[in-house]
Amino acid sequence: MVQTVLNIVMFSLLTTLSMPGYLFGGIVFFSLIPLFFALEKKGPILSAIVAFLYFFTFSFVNFHYLINTLTTGLPELFGRFNATAGFLVFILFCILEALPFLLFGFLYGLWTEKVRFRVLEPIFVASLYVISDYLRGIGELGFTGGRLSDALYNFKGLLQLLPFTGTLGLVFLIVIVNYEGYKLLRANKNNYVFFLALIALVLFVNGTIESFIPKTVGVKPIILAQTNMPQKVKYSYDSNTIADYLIKNFSNSPDLLTIFPEGVFPGTDIRNSDIEKRLLESFKNRTLVIGFPTLVGNDAFNSAVIYSDGAFFDKYDKVQLFPFVENLPYKEIFGRLSFLRGMYYFSPGELKVFDIKGYGKVGFQICFESFFPYISRRLSKDAGFLVVITNDGWYNSKIPLIQHFTQAIFRAVETHRTVVQVSNTGISGVVDEYGNFFALPENQTTWSIFYVKSNNDVTFYAKYGDYMVIISLILTIIVGLTAKKRRTIFD
Template sequence: MGKMLLAILSGILTALSMPGFLSGVLIWFSLIPLLKAMERKSPLWCGFLSFLYFYTHISISFYWVFPTLTENFPEVFGRFPGWVGGVVFFLMGIIEALPFLGFGILYGIFSKRVRRNPKLELFFVPSLYLLFEYLRGIGDLGFTGGRLSDALYKNVGIVQLASVGGTLLLVFIIVLVNTLFYILMRKRYFRLLYIFMVLGVIYTLDAVIGWYLPLPENGSAKIVALQPNVPVKVKYSVSEKELLEKFTRLTQNLRNALVVTPEAFFMTDISRTNTKEVLERISSERNLRILVGFPTFGKKKYNQVSLIDGKFSNQHYAKVRLFPFVEKLPYPFIFRMFSFLKALDYFDPGEKYTVFKIENFPPFSVQICF
């Protein structure tokens, strides 16, 4: 029971380090209880503890999905009762945590050998974790939400390493530091000062790198995040005309700015309606660049964001990694029974990531949801 509580504690600490929770500092300690729990345990027991850790983490981190599945979806689409949404939330956690069953099993197989050599252990554990974090993100069920690197979103200096090895490099570093602290805590001569020294080095480097990041040479860019605050239960029933009127009202005093709307601000393909001309006129008359989200329904269906710069430009981004079950049905021959979870429609994945380029603005990209 004690081992299970340690695994659950790891999951809680990891979740509390995510954006919007407590503090990213917790990520440097969050895996230590899990590693302690897996000490001298059989591979299957280690697999279960690792699974329990990640299930706890993902369930807390994505707590907001629970009311979406049990209240919003049943109210809006009426395809299933609320209790079914609760079951689906439970299954979602299981699917996301399954790869870490493998992490725990392999850790249990090799841990006795690598523990004899702390240097080998220091690189074996993060490498093994990295492997299963990568596997979690590939395939039709691939999902990268809740990645350990999310906890570093405020650490501008450290995050620059993502330009070298992506977020997986950040994951490797986080697990390496956790493993280092775990090894140090096993030593008879362990002193808490060692941990503070390591953290001091990490955050000093973060501050120094952040301090020396290049600043814009001149000028400024005004960016406005526009949130219509339309409740989910009426979002799918509000007409395109009402949303356009709301957009016009919210932007009537804006000039010379980049306006960014949420994902699927419009629930219809506005490239085929009069809304397109109205937005182009607003953009031209007020010197506004508008990034607007809406689905497109042509030969292929995309969850897309498009740039309006006086006219609808050819710069757009169609979501590449679609949300399993909600935006795409993974492996239909297995999961066809879950097609009732479909939201607006099943989309096709975008073909590439887009770097938007606007005069007098730095190049930038956008993400749709995850």
């Protein structure tokens, strides 16, 4: 039991160190090995418990920065709950993230040791992991942060798999490498040399492919306007003061498509107000995109509002709302968590693409929508490039900023679209279709001209989506049906 706990802790630390913002992504190629040792001869029930504990611990460590937001940031800003309640919400988040891995552990313990053909073992284990990770990202409580593929955001050679497989293809590859490493070490501890050779081969392939990757140069100039307004300050300012700030710091930029972050006016719909008139007068000769809530009847929306030639043009309303803060999922179960509400409970909008004068068709996303590949996939079928506006000013750590910008890299390569991200405090930047990125310095009030490129091709992944889950499901069923002899769940 002690060794199992140590393996779980070792796994969570190693995998966390591979994540964006920590140490080195290459660690992910051996970080799961302690997990497989911990699952040895456990049977389905104990294996399910071990797998749940491993992902709970990893989520707790990797997303530790949320603790400050939930125990200090939100309570101080909205005053609806205390630090203890915020910490319990974080524990609930970790539990929800880990629940799908009960399935991984159960089926791993039920069938892995009874797989009929050795060559199918790593494929079976990788399939189980892909299915569990996919389940974690669906539904109103879905979230994809912390995927093993996140570790490889700057392995540009391997990223070129994404237009064909999406991030789940990388997850599949990572689990196979880890499982083969486990089997080598399980057979003979001296086999670590062969395992290191396997990792070296993967890194060599990555480097070789990367050496052929071009850096594309866009032709259409845009302005990224990073407002850098701390949450306490932004929510304490009145809208006129915020407008003064924007005019002072950004109206001297060229008359190009200018993109501001999410929630610049956090609680006010400025449409048809004197504040809107002042802004449009200062930015009248350009297309302007700026985030604030919009109110329509009894509904509130988290919106990216588009102005063109000094007048309202259209708006995008966020589709994937942040659970508990922006909407209340499964009210019958989580009704008591309504105290987590931000300024409003928002209604979901609809995905749509906008024809921006001089730039063609553009798809917009807001905040953590960039974590969900299905949104970028659908937009890329019509949009020439994608824009993410977000407010990452909730954190006192650079790690979440990096982890969020990482998603823009994946979405860009998956769809072969330039992806623009504009954040309140950073990271704001542009990612090209191969994963090369250029960013503004964080925590500065600044603007800069970047260049974007429009593409029209639709990638295999954008067209067919997460088919890797279907393949994994088929492989899992085949292995289960052909197992030598199934274990009972009590073994």
